Amino acid sequence: MxxxxxxxxxxxxxxxxxxxxxxxxxxxxxxxxxxxxxxQIPGFRKGKVPTRLVEQRFGRPAIMQEAVNDSLPxxxxxxxxxxxxxxxxxxxxxxxxxxxxxxxxxxxxKFTVEQDVRPExxxxxxxxxxxxxxxxxxxxxxxxVRLDALRERFGTLVGVDRPAQDGDFVSLDMTAKVxxxxxxxxxxxxxxxxxxNMLEGMDEALxxxxxxxxxxFTSKLAGGDRSGEEADISVTAQSVKVRELPxxxxxxxxxxxxxxTIDELKADLKExxxxxxxxxxxxxxxxxxxDQLVADLDLPVPDQLIEDEIAQHLENEGKEAGDPHAEEIxxxxxxxxxxxxxxxxxxxxxxxxxxxxxxxxxxxxxAAQYGMDPNQLISMLAQSGQLExxxxxxQRSKALDVALAEVTVKNAAGDVLDxxxxxxxxxxxxxxxxxxxxxxxxxxxxxxxxxxxxxxxxxSTSKDAAAKDEDGExxxxxxxxxxxxxSTxxxxxxxxxxxxxxxxxxxAAAKDAEGEExxxxxxxxxxxxxxxxxxxxxxxxxxxxSKSTGSKSSTPKxxxSKSTxxxxxxxxxxxxxxxxxxxxxxx
Numbered sequence: 001m002x003x004x005x006x007x008x009x010x011x012x013x014x015x016x017x018x019x020x021x022x023x024x025x026x027x028x029x030x031x032x033x034x035x036x037x038x039x040q041i042p043g044f045r046k047g048k049v050p051t052r053l054v055e056q057r058f059g060r061p062a063i064m065q066e067a068v069n070d071s072l073p074x075x076x077x078x079x080x081x082x083x084x085x086x087x088x089x090x091x092x093x094x095x096x097x098x099x100x101x102x103x104x105x106x107x108x109x110k111f112t113v114e115q116d117v118r119p120e121x122x123x124x125x126x127x128x129x130x131x132x133x134x135x136x137x138x139x140x141x142x143x144x145v146r147l148d149a150l151r152e153r154f155g156t157l158v159g160v161d162r163p164a165q166d167g168d169f170v171s172l173d174m175t176a177k178v179x180x181x182x183x184x185x186x187x188x189x190x191x192x193x194x195x196x197n198m199l200e201g202m203d204e205a206l207x208x209x210x211x212x213x214x215x216x217f218t219s220k221l222a223g224g225d226r227s228g229e230e231a232d233i234s235v236t237a238q239s240v241k242v243r244e245l246p247x248x249x250x251x252x253x254x255x256x257x258x259x260x261t262i263d264e265l266k267a268d269l270k271e272x273x274x275x276x277x278x279x280x281x282x283x284x285x286x287x288x289x290x291d292q293l294v295a296d297l298d299l300p301v302p303d304q305l306i307e308d309e310i311a312q313h314l315e316n317e318g319k320e321a322g323d324p325h326a327e328e329i330x331x332x333x334x335x336x337x338x339x340x341x342x343x344x345x346x347x348x349x350x351x352x353x354x355x356x357x358x359x360x361x362x363x364x365x366x367a368a369q370y371g372m373d374p375n376q377l378i379s380m381l382a383q384s385g386q387l388e389x390x391x392x393x394x395q396r397s398k399a400l401d402v403a404l405a406e407v408t409v410k411n412a413a414g415d416v417l418d419x420x421x422x423x424x425x426x427x428x429x430x431x432x433x434x435x436x437x438x439x440x441x442x443x444x445x446x447x448x449x450x451x452x453x454x455x456x457x458x459x460s461t462s463k464d465a466a467a468k469d470e471d472g473e474x475x476x477x478x479x480x481x482x483x484x485x486x487s488t489x490x491x492x493x494x495x496x497x498x499x500x501x502x503x504x505x506x507x508a509a510a511k512d513a514e515g516e517e518x519x520x521x522x523x524x525x526x527x528x529x530x531x532x533x534x535x536x537x538x539x540x541x542x543x544x545x546s547k548s549t550g551s552k553s554s555t556p557k558x559x560x561s562k563s564t565x566x567x568x569x570x571x572x573x574x575x576x577x578x579x580x581x582x583x584x585x586x587x
Contacts, residue, residue: 001079002018003015003016003082008114011088011300012114014113014114015079015114015115016110016112017079019075019110020108021105021106024109025105027071028064031063031067032051032063035054035063035066036054039057039058055103060100060101060103061098061101068109072093072095072111076093080113086117087117088116088302089115089116089304092115094112095111096110096112097110116302116304117302118344119341121297121299121341123346126406127407129289129407130407130408130409130410131285131289131292132288132409132412133281133285134412135412136277136281137277138274143266147248147265147266147269148245150257151252154245154246155243155244155246156244157241157242158241158244160240160241162210163207165207166193166203166207167242168240169242169243170191170193170209170237171190174233174234174236177231177234199220199222200222202217205233211237211239212236213236215235217232217233218230218231218233220318221318222318227318228320248262253265278420281409281419282401285404285407285409285417286400286404288409289404290342299342305337310329310330314326343400347396352395352402354398358394359391359394360374362397363390401421405422
């Protein structure tokens with residue numbers, strides 16, 4: 001195979017490929033057998049028709065076209081590998097010449113491919129990079145926020161005789177109709193106004209509604225077979241409730257925690273806030289580094305990749321092509337793709353190894369983000385074939401941490417911050433030290449006796465044999481120090497172009513009763529959820545348009561590795577987890 005590469009732009013190339021007939025011959029033989037296996041010719045068993053008769057019956061051009069159709073994807077992959085390109089999105093293939101149409105075994109298969117590719121760029125030396133972050137403050141307000149959140153968990157819902165307001169809890173009946181067909185109906189669902197976690201327009205419809213009153217509004221269904229369809233939603237308020245919070249006193253501290261006084265509880269909440277602030281510094285630094293690299297490098301992005309990402313985003317939100325929201329997210333989409341280019345480049349230069357512990361920690365973070373059991377999330381990802389994608393995301397996250405360890409991070413006052421991350425050089429030193437400690441200690445040379453030479457002792461075959469010291473006493477073998485683990489932080493800094501879906505929560509939501517007390521958690525004050533998120537995977541289509549002289553050729557598979565779009569902490573979900581979540585909803 002001969003492949004020529006022409007650079008059309010920083011993000012698009014043209015491959016011109018010429019393949020000798022000898023390399024195409026196995027595909028011709030396979031195509032002939034394929035046709036022979038599918039036809040029945042009198043006098044011959046199926047699959048036993050001679051090649052000569054197959055050519056006579058169907059013609060050499062049909063066989064050659066079948067051979068090209070079946071083999072073109074593999075030839076494209078081979079050409080892309082030889083050209084050392086990094087494909088993105090769909091290739092456009094045009095076959096210009098097919099050999100052997102005249103019955104001879106000569107000539108070349110010739111085709112061209114136009115393909116979007118990742119732009120070429122060089123990362124800066126991270127030791128020369130400085131980023132500035134605004135450190136999260138840990139003050140009385142931060143402690144009060146945590147205390148109020150804990151009080152809300154122990155709050156009691158109490159009915160009120162007034163129209164519903166923002167923040168109220170409404171017990172409601174709801175039906176959804178598409179035309180005259182009722183597609184969903186639920187009763188006694190408790191909804192917290194302001195959370196916006198059911199249907200778009202639900203909050204506006206409920207505000208001002210009193211118990212016993214009904215209203216109707218239009219919204220797009222989210223989830224299920226009718227997802228994305230416009231429906232008429234009718235809701236009736238059964239009751240309106242407010243959450244009454246317990247007083248923040250010693251009695252509450254005893255009930256909600258392991259402490260006896262409110263002062264002890266506040267001190268513990270402050271300690272938690274300080275620990276979280278340290279973790280948040282890493283997340284902020286990751287964001288700052290990625291944003292700075294994206295801005296400084298200003299990488300070009302293929303137009304088709306942008307359109308594909310926007311289309312995927314709209315599909316995830318149940319919106320159609322041409323929705324005004326597409327233009328609103330265009331700039332964020334471009335920034336996210338650029339961030340992914342940078343993350344991939346960092347990952348390639350750092351060569352980090354993701355251990356099982358790293359992957360499980362990363363999956364646990366995702367599970368916490370979605371409020372799922374880790375085992376359930378892993379099962380969902382495995383069923384949807386997304387585990388490999390999540391592994392790649394975990395690897396990029398770890399590579400970014402290693403790069404961040406080389407960067408100088410300062411606060412607003414100009415003080416250099418120690419994030420506690422380990423550089424790749426540190427990790428290599430620790431590994432070497434651990435390997436050295438694992439090696440058996442050399443035996444100390446025997447001391448000569450003053451009177452006469454002692455016969456030389458045979459070397460001990462025991463790995464743990466202790467060497468005697470000069471006084472003849474045995475030394476205890478040195479304890480082996482455990483290998484130091486990389487202190488990599490699991491939070492990711494990637495930005496996201498996608499927002500949370502407006503999918504309705506399960507219609508099996510628990511009914512609440514008047515004065516019913518919310519389920520109390522364990523006494524220990526809960527730890528704050530991790531601020532880390534993963535990077536979501538940006539799907540690239542492997543389909544291509546193919547033109548052929550005289551007939552159609554099949555679509556070559558793109559060799560594009562799955563790219564991911566970066567997200568800011570807690571802002572959104574990875575596409576892999578989105579897919580798992582959608583699978584969960586369908587079940």
